[in-house]
Amino acid sequence: MKTLRVAFLGLWLTWLSCATAATWAPAPLQSERSRFQETGTYDEVERLCVQWSQRFPHWVRCQTLGQTAEGRAIRALVVSKSGALQAASARRQNIPVMLVIGGTHSGEIDGKDASLMLTRTLLQSSAADNPLRQMVLVLVPVFNVDGHERRSRFNRPNQNGPREQGERTTAQRINLNRDWMLAQTPEMQAMLAWVNQWDPLLTLDLHVTDGIRYRHDVSLSMSPMFSENTALRQLSTQLHQGMLKRLGDMGHLPLDFYPVFNDLEDPGAGIMQEVESPRFSHVYAVLKNRLGILVEDYAWNDYASRIQTCIDTLKSAMAELLQHKQSLLKVSRLADEQALFWGGKLVALDWRNVYENGPAHPSGVIALQGYRYEVHEDAPVVGGRRVSYDVTQPDVWHVPLYKNVRQSGDTTIRLPGAGYIVPVAWASRVLPHLQRHGLRYSTLRAPLRALTIEALRVNDNDVTHEATPFQGRQRTFVKGQWGAEQTDLRAGALYVPINQAKGLLVAHLLEPSAPDSLSSWGLFNTAYEISDYVAGHRELELARWMYAQDPKILALYGETLYQQLPQWRQIYDERLAREPGFLEDTDARMDFWMSRLPSFDPQRNLYPIYRVNQSPLTGHRRL
């Protein structure tokens, strides 16, 4: 890291020589005062936010996104020398907005110090190529403020400094880095409102690694595959490659993905690129036809080197954003317009590394700059199979690389022709999410009768729940068959058109198979619960009539069900003969018959959101 340290000093000399704000002698940050052994408390962010906005009222605004769970203000600095310090004027003048978020995981705090130092330098610099002349930097130095203030020297045992740092989760113990879709925290709800207001073209989320010990100092992850727009995917890849090149030219060793071991205890088994889902900021941005990058500094580099790496990453992002400014602005807006015609389009809502689905061929061999390692079959002290590293022995690992990413088949769906209907019973649950994400919807003012919809009927075995809660929620996976039905709707139902700029986000929230849909986060789980019961003696009576094909069943439930009784009896008898477990489980035997009756619970196992191929706002008679 010696080279980088030299570059670090060089950077400041260069910038300062260009400074015209010579009379401004800002106090050093706590990180600088402590020679990068410490990081400041949140007071420092508050103080700088106010001081800089007072010192440079035409260049800096100090704003508040909202409050944390513990009532702290989440500050943002809006910084630009373009003359635009408001979202509307940036949009009107075609000035790109770059959102930088530090401290999402507030123990990984390089991003705060790096972004503040870079911002201060850019404020001082009158250089003609100062990127602030052509863009708006929207900087949230610390997103997880409550976590930032729960400082301890024991918080990140897998990281080399600063001496004390904050916690990963919020005060409610939610991981903000997984909350972009569900937005269950006050912090994320404030951030989404902020993002809706500013509409950043590029978002950088600044983190520090938790994984492999290697010599690469930063990884940049992007997920352009989630976009349905070819030009945006291409530009995204260009910007990604451009940043990697710039970082390489500055002496860094960047990776273009966050590497994950196929076998956590054996680097030799190969390295995989995992696909993140829209709960992460960098994927979420893509659903809105924008760009997002997950930046991970390498945890075991010392704090000073990590800050320098982060500054260089930010500089690279600014340079690339400005280099592609015109085409990025044009293409992202075109993507918004094209999304107005996506009804009926076939789209992939999730992607998987093929390696995750079973044996796969590697996409190549990576020469990863690592260290010598040892795989212990019977590890010291604790036993078991574990890996250890000798960081005095640099080594290059030539190991199989798995980067083949494919659409996940069961989440490739055809979007509805018009949009989605949320019946009024579920409207209050869904509406806050539509509003938080800034989506367009209409509320039905009058009832509708016999509306043709597509409904998803789900079988019991097709609803699975993750055993352990995640983010305090019961993750749920739902399969079933969509089929045409007719339904009546009460006034107050919501219609969410798919043909809107953020139509892909609509689908990701409302299609149950999408990885971070409201359904996947368990919001509709009562739809699949048994909530009605029949007295035991009545169940026995009905079961006996069904088994015997008694005409009383015909009278009660009609011809169609009655005609199926012989077939059901045959299945039942076969299962009794074949499955000892079934034979002994008398509750399951009763359920076999009861679950086939419409009295069982007609609303059960109906996914509560419908697709529609025509807008219910036109062409239907209102009552």
Ligand SMILES: [Zn+2]
């Ligand atoms: Zn992180």
